[in-house]
Amino acid sequence: MDHYVVLSRKYRPKDLSDLVGQDLLAKSLRSCLDTKRVPHAFLFYGIRGVGKTTTARILAKCLSCIGPDGSTDITSSPCGICRSCMAMTNDQHMDIMEFDAASRTGVDDIREIVDASQYMPVSGRYKIFIIDEVHMLSKSAFNALLKTLEEPPGHVKFIFATTEVNKIPDTILSRCMKFQLNPVSGETLSNYLISVAKKEKINLEEGAADMISEESEGSVRDALSILEQARMLIDEFQAVTQDIIIDMIGGVRSNDIEKLLKLILDAQTRDALNKSEALIKNGAIPFMVFKELQNAMYKVITEKVERNSIAYPLSNLLYLWQILLKQTESMKDAFYPECVLNAAIIILSYTASFPDIDKLMLKETSSKNQLVQKVGEILGEKPILETISKNENKLIDTVLKKFPGANLTEIE
Ligand SMILES: [Zn+2]
Numbered sequence: 441m442d443h444y445v446v447l448s449r450k451y452r453p454k455d456l457s458d459l460v461g462q463d464l465l466a467k468s469l470r471s472c473l474d475t476k477r478v479p480h481a482f483l484f485y486g487i488r489g490v491g492k493t494t495t496a497r498i499l500a501k502c503l504s505c506i507g508p509d510g511s512t513d514i515t516s517s518p519c520g521i522c523r524s525c526m527a528m529t530n531d532q533h534m535d536i537m538e539f540d541a542a543s544r545t546g547v548d549d550i551r552e553i554v555d556a557s558q559y560m561p562v563s564g565r566y567k568i569f570i571i572d573e574v575h576m577l578s579k580s581a582f583n584a585l586l587k588t589l590e591e592p593p594g595h596v597k598f599i600f601a602t603t604e605v606n607k608i609p610d611t612i613l614s615r616c617m618k619f620q621l622n623p624v625s626g627e628t629l630s631n632y633l634i635s636v637a638k639k640e641k642i643n644l645e646e647g648a649a650d651m652i653s654e655e656s657e658g659s660v661r662d663a664l665s666i667l668e669q670a671r672m673l674i675d676e677f678q679a680v681t682q683d684i685i686i687d688m689i690g691g692v693r694s695n696d697i698e699k700l701l702k703l704i705l706d707a708q709t710r711d712a713l714n715k716s717e718a719l720i721k722n723g724a725i726p727f728m729v730f731k732e733l734q735n736a737m738y739k740v741i742t743e744k745v746e747r748n749s750i751a752y753p754l755s756n757l758l759y760l761w762q763i764l765l766k767q768t769e770s771m772k773d774a775f776y777p778e779c780v781l782n783a784a785i786i787i788l789s790y791t792a793s794f795p796d797i798d799k800l801m802l803k804e805t806s807s808k809n810q811l812v813q814k815v816g817e818i819l820g821e822k823p824i825l826e827t828i829s830k831n832e833n834k835l836i837d838t839v840l841k842k843f844p845g846a847n848l849t850e851i852e
Pocket of ligand 1: 504505506507508518519520521522523524525526
């Protein structure tokens, strides 16, 4: 039986040209290697899953490759077949050492590195230390490292990777050549997924590819894992469709979300709650409902602004938008996400029943007191949920800004 290799491993970039969506980074590294202006410390930073460690390993390979005949200098395109490249591929390179600072944060761990750096490389050109999640090092560990970074032996290279560059002391930062890895754009990631799917003979629908790339937020590794999971769910000749991905990630179908939003905008609170409960029952995650509600709401607002094709007043839509954003925010620390979703639906559909805020404000804008009264009228009986009352002041401010002609002399 063939040894099965997961996609993210199988398609792990082997050299700079394999890096997905990191063209600028690849270009700078290439120029640095080709001109032989190689600093003794590199730092790769960016969000998780964008390929920092992979890039660190590729760089180590570039710095160590000796070419098929053993006479090549450092290179931006390692040969892949020399003993150094082979050792690297098999994770057996004696001179390239990887440390995970997340588990080895202490000063003793760094001393080990500092001690090892004193010795000449066993077989390679350089002794290379790759330190992942370097921001996790303790203060004393950073201090121990600093001495070596200040006066590194010529045969030593450091390659650091981190998700939190702001946690690294300036003294360390200033001694590194820094490279930022950006999240891969949706389009690039979708195209990449489609190309991998082709090679793997997976029938991946374009919409499904887009959905995977959106869900993986710029991480190639995450995207490949989702594709892999989807492949497990289908039969040989079946296609990976949007529906399969939606079910997998606990998402919601766009027509379902449009129905839910329509019920909210029509102030059909009970029906909206039933609809959202049905979505959750079918496997949707509350956060995904919020996410898609935002998408759908944004579309409604854009439509209103661009074509005015929606009867709903713009000011009310914008007000609902604010509430939606606030509720999504409160979702993050919620113990019971489903309750937050239900509460949000109640608030939104209740607020959706307000008459046109703009028109009411236009009639009487002579004093702030009247405005307060008016806003009170618009808000109707005081809602139990405090979000609305918190927004009252904001609403008044907005209205006052909107009608600068209003007589403000009566303000106490
Ligand atoms: Zn090589």
